[in-house]
Amino acid sequence: MKKKGMLITLEGNEGCGKSTQIKLLYQFLKKKQRRVFLTREPGGTRVGDAIREILLDNKNKSLTAVTETLLYMASRAQLVEEIIAPRLAKGEIVLCDRWSDATVAYQGFGGSVDAKWIQSLAEKATQGVKPALSLFLDLPLAVGLRRAVSHKKADRMERKALLFHQRVRQGYRWIARQEPSRFRCLQIVPKDSIEVVHEKIKLEILRVLES
Numbered sequence: 001m002k003k004k005g006m007l008i009t010l011e012g013n014e015g016c017g018k019s020t021q022i023k024l025l026y027q028f029l030k031k032k033q034r035r036v037f038l039t040r041e042p043g044g045t046r047v048g049d050a051i052r053e054i055l056l057d058n059k060n061k062s063l064t065a066v067t068e069t070l071l072y073m074a075s076r077a078q079l080v081e082e083i084i085a086p087r088l089a090k091g092e093i094v095l096c097d098r099w100s101d102a103t104v105a106y107q108g109f110g111g112s113v114d115a116k117w118i119q120s121l122a123e124k125a126t127q128g129v130k131p132a133l134s135l136f137l138d139l140p141l142a143v144g145l146r147r148a149v150s151h152k153k154a155d156r157m158e159r160k161a162l163l164f165h166q167r168v169r170q171g172y173r174w175i176a177r178q179e180p181s182r183f184r185c186l187q188i189v190p191k192d193s194i195e196v197v198h199e200k201i202k203l204e205i206l207r208v209l210e211s
């Protein structure tokens with residue numbers, strides 16, 4: 001039987017380990033002989049990378065949350081059209097570091113943009129493409145933020161106050177209550193090593209791949 005393509009996304013506050021874990025997941029699926037493609041948001045296309053520059057540039061302090069919403073959505077629309085939809089149609093697994101859930105959490109809950117409006121925009125921008133599974137890596141905020149700033153210069157989004165990040169986390173938890181089978185919270189404790197987190201993620205992924 002032909003394998004069905006599926007989109008799997010990782011979410012969570014800064015420094016929770018998304019990029020580290022998505023690379024490990026990519027290697028794991030490759031070893032299992034799956035056709036898998038790894039991408040990230042915003043970016044992943046020429047236009048999307050240009051939008052990413054605007055969004056993460058510390059000089060662009062005047063961007064409003066609605067402008068951010070539309071820019072993230074524009075980058076996502078381009079990524080779906082050029083990369084994700086064609087690969088899913090070919091039966092590939094596409095792994096994406098963040099998705100529209102991040103726009104709901106950051107610009108919606110963090111930036112007070114109407115979360116339902118963001119979700120309806122996302123429906124159009126993604127041509128209805130939905131992740132088969134989204135994993136929210138829920139690491140205590142302060143730990144993640146410390147890890148994020150220690151490994152790179154804090155970018156525009158990471159400089160925001162702790163209160164903002166708490167609202168972002170509330171946003172992710174709101175999505176989990178709305179869509180508990182797609183959007184799953186993975187509790188990560190500070191002492192969980194990279195390998196331990198990888199094992200937790202593998203359990204969730206295998207459940208979806210084998211269903």
Ligand SMILES: Nc1ncnc2c1ncn2[C@@H]1O[C@H](COP(=O)(O)OP(=O)(O)OP(=O)(O)O)[C@@H](O)[C@H]1O
Nearest residue numbers: 013014015016017018019020147148151192193194
């Ligand atoms: N389980 C872990 N234990 C200790 N350190 C970790 C763990 N996972 C990741 N790290 C380290 O924490 C830092 C942040 O990880 P990573 O870049 O994967 O997070 P992220 O969620 O992608 O962050 P961002 O939102 O900023 O893109 C990195 O230096 C990484 O090596």
Ligand SMILES: [Mg+2]
Nearest residue numbers: 018019020097
């Ligand atoms: Mg990252």
